[in-house]
Amino acid sequence: MPKGAEEKRVISDSELALSLQAGSLEALGVLYDRHRGLVFRTALAITGDAEAAADLMHDVFLRLHRFAAHIDPQRPLEPWLYRMTTNLSYTWVKHRQRWFRPFEDMADWLAGTRKDTPAYQAEMDDSWRQVQQAVSSLPLSHRGVVVLYYVNDLSLQEISEILDIPVGTVKSRLHYGRQALKQSLGLLAGEILPELQYEFT
Amino acid sequence: MENKSDALLRKMLKNWVNRLHPPDNGRARLLWEAAHISRNKIDLTVILFHPQFISYSSSSSNDWPPKFFSWINENSIQFGIQARII
Numbered sequence: 001m002p003k004g005a006e007e008k009r010v011i012s013d014s015e016l017a018l019s020l021q022a023g024s025l026e027a028l029g030v031l032y033d034r035h036r037g038l039v040f041r042t043a044l045a046i047t048g049d050a051e052a053a054a055d056l057m058h059d060v061f062l063r064l065h066r067f068a069a070h071i072d073p074q075r076p077l078e079p080w081l082y083r084m085t086t087n088l089s090y091t092w093v094k095h096r097q098r099w100f101r102p103f104e105d106m107a108d109w110l111a112g113t114r115k116d117t118p119a120y121q122a123e124m125d126d127s128w129r130q131v132q133q134a135v136s137s138l139p140l141s142h143r144g145v146v147v148l149y150y151v152n153d154l155s156l157q158e159i160s161e162i163l164d165i166p167v168g169t170v171k172s173r174l175h176y177g178r179q180a181l182k183q184s185l186g187l188l189a190g191e192i193l194p195e196l197q198y199e200f201t
Numbered sequence: 202m203e204n205k206s207d208a209l210l211r212k213m214l215k216n217w218v219n220r221l222h223p224p225d226n227g228r229a230r231l232l233w234e235a236a237h238i239s240r241n242k243i244d245l246t247v248i249l250f251h252p253q254f255i256s257y258s259s260s261s262s263n264d265w266p267p268k269f270f271s272w273i274n275e276n277s278i279q280f281g282i283q284a285r286i287i
Binding site for chain 2: 025028029032033036037040041044045050053054057058061062065066128131132135146147150151178181182185
């Protein structure tokens with residue numbers, strides 16, 4: 001192997017996982033730089049909240065550090081990251097639905113800053129808000145499958161292994177999730193929003 | 202093969218999440234916290250296996266509870282960990 005090529009060799013996730021098990025924080029930093037995008041995007045798509053996604057991303061990598069001894073360095077790391085991210089995101093969404101949403105709605109009402117006022121809506125990008133609402137309105141189990149399939153480009157088999165559900169269940173959830181999204185976003189009738197259409201050109 | 206509306210949906214969802222990015226200070230925050238956890242782990246080992254006994258003079262057999270609580274307090278303060286006696 002030429003000297004230059006050897007110097008530029010990318011350290012594999014397996015090697016980094018081994019270093020992490022030995023207590024290397026540098027390895028944690030490299031893994032963070034390498035995978036933070038996929039963790040953040042997944043958490044963001046499931047929760048619909050950028051602040052929560054940043055906190056969950058932090059939590060996922062902290063758990064990677066804490067439970068490094070339980071990770072098999074010979075197996076790919078990404079499925080572990082996806083699994084941890086979806087589980088923590090599900091927990092966040094359930095917790096929020098149960099405890100915080102009623103209080104947030106009441107606080108908005110008391111403060112007179114309800115989110116359906118024209119002033120609030122003017123601040124939001126309507127088209128992207130519509131996408132966010134369409135995804136958030138999916139049942140949590142369908143949302144996870146849709147996000148892993150469309151946002152992360154994972155196969156049905158990979159999703160089945162990550163979520164620990166049969167491939168048939170993945171197909172079924174994907175089918176219903178896809179139909180609901182297309183209907184909400186006007187994709188079935190070809191009524192796609194001009195702003196979103198612009199992004200594709 | 203993916204149909205047109207499927208491809209559109211994929212692109213739309215990707216564009217939506219790609220508008221936002223993880224915070225810039227995330228790495229520093231993570232490493233600081235991970236280092237902090239590591240240090241606590243080390244301290245716990247020290248206190249469990251190498252406690253620093255101070256020889257307290259015991260005037261009577263009834264003196265051991267306050268001496269014991271003093272020892273716990275001093276060591277927990279020294280190592281920066283919480284101690285609880287159940």
